[in-house]
Amino acid sequence: ENIIYKDPKQPINHRIKDLMNRMTLEEKIGQMTQIDRSVASAEVMKNYFIGSVLSGGGSVPAPQASPETWIDMVNDFQKGSLSTRLGIPMIYGIDAVHGNNNVYKATIFPHNIGLGATRQKIGAATAREVRATGIQYAFAPCIAVCRDPRWGRCYESYSEDPNVVRSMTELIPGLQGDIPPNSRKGVPYVAGQEKVVACAKHYVGDGGTTEGINENNTVASRHELLSIHMPAYYDSIIKGVSTVMISYSSWNGIKMHADHDLITGFLKKHSGFVISDWQGIDRITSPPHANYTYSILAGVNAGIDMIMVPYNYTEFIDGLTFLVKNNFVPMSRIDDAVKRILRVKFTMGLFEHPLADYSMAKYLGTQEHRELAREAVRKSLVVLKNGESADEPVLPLPKKTSKILVAGTHADDIGNQCGGWTIEWHGKSGNITAGTTILTAVKNTVDPKTEVVFNENPDPGYVKSNNFSYAIVVVGELPYSETFGDNLNLTIPDPGLSIMTNVCASVKCVVVLITGRPVVIQPYLVQIDALVAAWLPGSEGQGVADVLFGDYGFTGKLPRTWFRTIDQLPMNVGDRHYDPLFEFGYGLTTQPV
């Protein structure tokens, strides 16, 4: 190819410069525009030079669509982009935040709250399952530091402790590949076709809002912001994260999407691109979209490079074009944004491999990935109580006994054990995707002679009259995401609470909590014989039975403080007044049998 930007042997900076020199303003602004698949088509991609498409939570080509159907859709949009004058390929993004979780039959890993180990391997497996659907960009990892469990997204946060969150940035080399030894830091990196572009989110302070109110205001000194919420961004950038997503929240009343100092003045020492959240610039104003021209002006001039519009792309394109032509947004700002977007697209080899090939479809939901998820589940569970004293432990449970009861709303429900961001945006109860429920796992694990009785919500009389050796009660929160998960009381919703108290009043009980965060449990502890925090384990429920029955020991530790009562919140490790029910880092261990 004698056209420099099309020649993979040319240095990337030369390819960027050559391509930029050829681009019209319309083509440049198109690169800055990301639209949802529901308003995309090959025609739209071609006519508006769209640079990126996404699947918002639950935005799928068809219910239970196969990997091939996903690849067909992505390649159809790509062909539209390749048919433009300059043939700049588009990049497709999706929230693969615990596996490629929008996709039917994808492996669903534990949510971040439960991810204690194996993060790089999980990143690599997730990258493969994203590529299995032809997608090249994952809006992960979320490196929020959740400081108040009343926040609806606390389960998307690894921990309240910035150091734990920093260690979780190991997901990035899993997703993107390890940056080459002694390569320049702060440069985007994606190692080929089995890796994806990652996205550290949401910049910055998303987990520190008042009372955990989603998208709200984080009141913090500069020192607190930099020491609690910022550290993991350093690690992410050093590890070559290619993109950073801006938070809906505000810092001391300033909307992050309009914060030039923190975006351009601080973050953009790295040379990847910065992307807005969904209608993130619209929400700069209250009410959202009250002055969209101002939203575009404030967001783009603050330093945002790609706008997740995601629907009314002509309004965005026309608005930004007006602002550039009338010198409200300098051309230098547009060129900076497009340069960064092109750098990521060139670095990841998208110009050389714009179309997904079907050979990777086989990676979706493989047994190998499910075994990895199962291992992650084992390592994520935390034993908070194990009998009345160490010399009479309840766990591990005997496999061989006459008859056991399994009860609870979360015992035989894949959707409940996966939580939000699974198949649908908010997740959904029921048999929503492939996997192993905890009940199935228990049946797989006990001795064949042991009778396993499942009764979701038994009455006390039933429990008493049946002479069960013990009961496993699996209850917790119903699936939720974002604002819908904001919760000021953090009680176990009924009927879970009454199932727990009824069963535990009548027989020796092991309570397994399926929650995205600590919940009120102190009043019930005395009647619970053993208590396990299982968080949101995902599709591989076998990992729960593996440790319950001693095939593996429990090793998990609390990644966040377990409060005594709600009125203590916010309360985090290191606070002067710290009086938790179970402290950060607490967890009883058991030996494998």
Ligand SMILES: OC[C@@H]1[C@@H](O)[C@H](O)[C@@H](O)c2nc(-c3ccccc3)cn21
């Ligand atoms: O799914 C794309 C992004 C995701 O990456 C971000 O983490 C998350 O904050 C987010 N919220 C919405 C969203 C919010 C309200 C209505 C519709 C969609 C969309 N998104």
